Amino acid sequence: MDIKDIIKPENKVYGKTPLLKDAILHYCPGCSHGTVHKIIAEIIEEMGIQDRTIGISPVGCSVFAYNYLDIDWQQAAHGRAPALATATKRLMPDKYVFTYQGDGDLASIGTAEIMHACNRGENIVVIFINNAIYGMTGGQMAPTTLLGQVTATTPYGRQADLNGYPLKITELIAQLEGTCYVTRQSVQNPAAVRKTKKAIRKAFENSMMKKGTSFVEVVSTCNSGWKIPPVQANKWMEENMFPFYPLGDMKDR
Amino acid sequence: MAEKILMKGNEAIAYAAINCGCDGYFGYPITPQSEVMETLMKEKPWETTGMVVLQAESETSSINMVYGGACCGKKVMTSSSSPGISLMCEGISYLAGAELPCLVVNVMRGGPGLGTIQPSQGDYFQTTKGGGHGDYRNIVLAPASAQDMYDFVDLGFELAFKYRNPAIILGDGVIGQMMEKVELRPAKARRTDEEIKKLCASWATIGKTADRKANTITSLALEADVQERFNIKLQKKYAEIEANEVRYSTYKTEDAEHLIVAFGCMSRICENVVELAREQGIKLGLLRPITLFPYPKAAIDALVPQLKSIMSVELNAGQMIEDIRLISNGRVPVNFYGRQGGMVPSPEEIFEAFIKTIK
Ligand SMILES: Cc1ncc(C[n+]2csc(CCOP(=O)(O)OP(=O)(O)O)c2C)c(N)n1
Numbered sequence: 001m002d003i004k005d006i007i008k009p010e011n012k013v014y015g016k017t018p019l020l021k022d023a024i025l026h027y028c029p030g031c032s033h034g035t036v037h038k039i040i041a042e043i044i045e046e047m048g049i050q051d052r053t054i055g056i057s058p059v060g061c062s063v064f065a066y067n068y069l070d071i072d073w074q075q076a077a078h079g080r081a082p083a084l085a086t087a088t089k090r091l092m093p094d095k096y097v098f099t100y101q102g103d104g105d106l107a108s109i110g111t112a113e114i115m116h117a118c119n120r121g122e123n124i125v126v127i128f129i130n131n132a133i134y135g136m137t138g139g140q141m142a143p144t145t146l147l148g149q150v151t152a153t154t155p156y157g158r159q160a161d162l163n164g165y166p167l168k169i170t171e172l173i174a175q176l177e178g179t180c181y182v183t184r185q186s187v188q189n190p191a192a193v194r195k196t197k198k199a200i201r202k203a204f205e206n207s208m209m210k211k212g213t214s215f216v217e218v219v220s221t222c223n224s225g226w227k228i229p230p231v232q233a234n235k236w237m238e239e240n241m242f243p244f245y246p247l248g249d250m251k252d253r
Numbered sequence: 254m255a256e257k258i259l260m261k262g263n264e265a266i267a268y269a270a271i272n273c274g275c276d277g278y279f280g281y282p283i284t285p286q287s288e289v290m291e292t293l294m295k296e297k298p299w300e301t302t303g304m305v306v307l308q309a310e311s312e313t314s315s316i317n318m319v320y321g322g323a324c325c326g327k328k329v330m331t332s333s334s335s336p337g338i339s340l341m342c343e344g345i346s347y348l349a350g351a352e353l354p355c356l357v358v359n360v361m362r363g364g365p366g367l368g369t370i371q372p373s374q375g376d377y378f379q380t381t382k383g384g385g386h387g388d389y390r391n392i393v394l395a396p397a398s399a400q401d402m403y404d405f406v407d408l409g410f411e412l413a414f415k416y417r418n419p420a421i422i423l424g425d426g427v428i429g430q431m432m433e434k435v436e437l438r439p440a441k442a443r444r445t446d447e448e449i450k451k452l453c454a455s456w457a458t459i460g461k462t463a464d465r466k467a468n469t470i471t472s473l474a475l476e477a478d479v480q481e482r483f484n485i486k487l488q489k490k491y492a493e494i495e496a497n498e499v500r501y502s503t504y505k506t507e508d509a510e511h512l513i514v515a516f517g518c519m520s521r522i523c524e525n526v527v528e529l530a531r532e533q534g535i536k537l538g539l540l541r542p543i544t545l546f547p548y549p550k551a552a553i554d555a556l557v558p559q560l561k562s563i564m565s566v567e568l569n570a571g572q573m574i575e576d577i578r579l580i581s582n583g584r585v586p587v588n589f590y591g592r593q594g595g596m597v598p599s600p601e602e603i604f605e606a607f608i609k610t611i612k
């Protein structure tokens with residue numbers, strides 16, 4: 001059979017959402033950021049809310065998220081995305097407002113902003129990419145870096161007495177009265193991608209119901225920062241991160 | 254006749270915000286300006302004009318809320334005092350770098366550090382030269398009365414939107430706390446969504462519609478040549494502001510042989526110094542810069558040929574004097590008198606210091 005006989009509309013099983021621009025992704029091969037971008041783009045298309053969605057990108061590898069998703073974007077200072085989102089949603093309550101943040105951005109420099117936005121119950125969506133490392137600056141220790149994990153600033157592995165403990169910020173967020181939905185997901189295989197998509201869709205829907213903040217953590221890989229190839233990175237994540245950061249819903253109301 | 258009400262300068266900021274159609278205020282308490290947010294909370298403008306008022310968790314957060322609101326083409330503002338403004342400087346640099354309009358009010362207190370809660374003008378350098386990182390400028394208005402505090406809110410927003418640049422009202426503890434009669438201005442309604450669309454759709458994040466490309470607000474440029482081109486564009490804008498927006502007032506400068514330059518509360522006190530000098534037959538005049546950026550360079554320059562001396566009077570160790578010296582460029586002696594740490598001099602004290610400089 002010729003390839004032309006196969007490429008026919010009736011045979012189509014999958015298409016790229018037009019919400020994802022044609023720009024070439026700058027992410028390393030195997031990086032979770034691209035997969036999560038695609039999920040968000042598909043949800044915005046499926047919900048038909050392109051003209052009502054405002055994204056807020058962080059400082060971190062995903063600073064350029066605005067190059068890929070065809071919606072209006074604000075680029076925040078390091079850690080401050082939840083403050084931007086707070087004002088944006090309060091001033092334009094008919095808009096879907098989401099922040100997209102890494103672990104350094106959300107759980108280190110921006111801890112105050114995320115805690116207080118969630119505690120106020122801002123009607124926003126927070127997408128939290130936890131790759132246990134500072135990807136953008138070259139693989140330094142993140143607040144979520146595991147004990148023993150080697151990074152550029154923990155060359156002998158993270159030690160509690162020297163570096164403190166990995167921060168389970170999502171567990172803290174789940175305690176806050178202002179949050180309505182707090183979940184931890186991953187995107188290393190099709191089943192996980194489907195679950196994450198369901199979670200993010202629910203988060204977007206929640207944000208119009210005045211229920212409070214929806215928070216979706218995605219335990220992610222950073223093969224460049226971890227210095228292992230993509231397939232091995234997935235395995236390392238499953239074996240080391242999932243036991244410490246167990247997947248599933250922490251709160252849904 | 255328009256209604257006049259007795260109020261503090263800080264309260265005037267709050268009433269002016271509601272009156273001129275401000276969309277959102279985000280702040281964090283700090284003396285001597287807490288009355289701004291307290292007044293807004295008491296007035297509940299969200300029930301009347303729909304204005305959002307929110308107490309943030311820090312000044313860092315306040316200014317980033319302002320950033321978010323400004324991205325949406327809204328008229329948004331914050332107020333604070335010196336230590337809080339220092340925390341905001343990162344955000345103000347981002348606002349300038351992203352070319353966003355907003356209004357920031359600084360009711361200055363004595364520093365450095367936690368300093369005092371008494372009035373000061375110690376943030377002149379910080380405010381007029383930038384404050385945060387990078388080559389940027391704020392539009393800076395210096396109020397000398399509660400009426401100015403009221404009027405500069407609307408003016409600040411007008412200028413901020415005209416140039417898509419942060420505007421700062423640089424007041425001090427005297428102006429913020431002093432009660433004076435304030436004449437209320439005709440109310441302006443908040444802009445409708447349609448008006449914002451018309452005015453800001455080319456850049457604001459108000460939802461990407463089919464008829465336009467997506468808008469991105471960012472201050473990031475990875476390539477040096479792109480950043481340089483942008484910086485040159487910013488400098489052009491600042492030059493335009495310098496050409497069009499200088500504001501100042503003069504008092505008895507026509508025949509003046511000596512000149513005091515003072516801004517804010519000090520310009521009020523120095524009017525009395527002019528009177529004290531004139532009683533003794535000394536031809537002293539006063540120039541009050543109303544905009545500190547752009548600075549009234551041409552006005553001072555034009556006076557230099559008739560002058561024997563200039564004195565800069567400030568509530569700091571001598572900051573504005575550097576700008577005056579650049580204008581004078583050695584043609585006339587430029588002297589200084591200042592008090593610091595929250596101390597405010599009397600007209601007699603300044604006069605005595607002035608006399609010493611000309612003898
Ligand atoms: C105020 C400030 N401090 C530090 C930096 C440098 N910086 C850029 S990205 C980053 C860490 C980002 O890590 P993370 O949020 O985990 O994102 P990732 O790249 O891993 O997705 C840091 C420290 C900065 N841009 N601004």
Ligand code: SF4
Binds near residue numbers: 032136225
């Ligand atoms: S450095 Fe890490 S987080 Fe950044 S793009 Fe590469 S894999 Fe992704």
Ligand SMILES: [Mg+2]
Binds near residue numbers: 103104129131133134
């Ligand atoms: Mg990270």
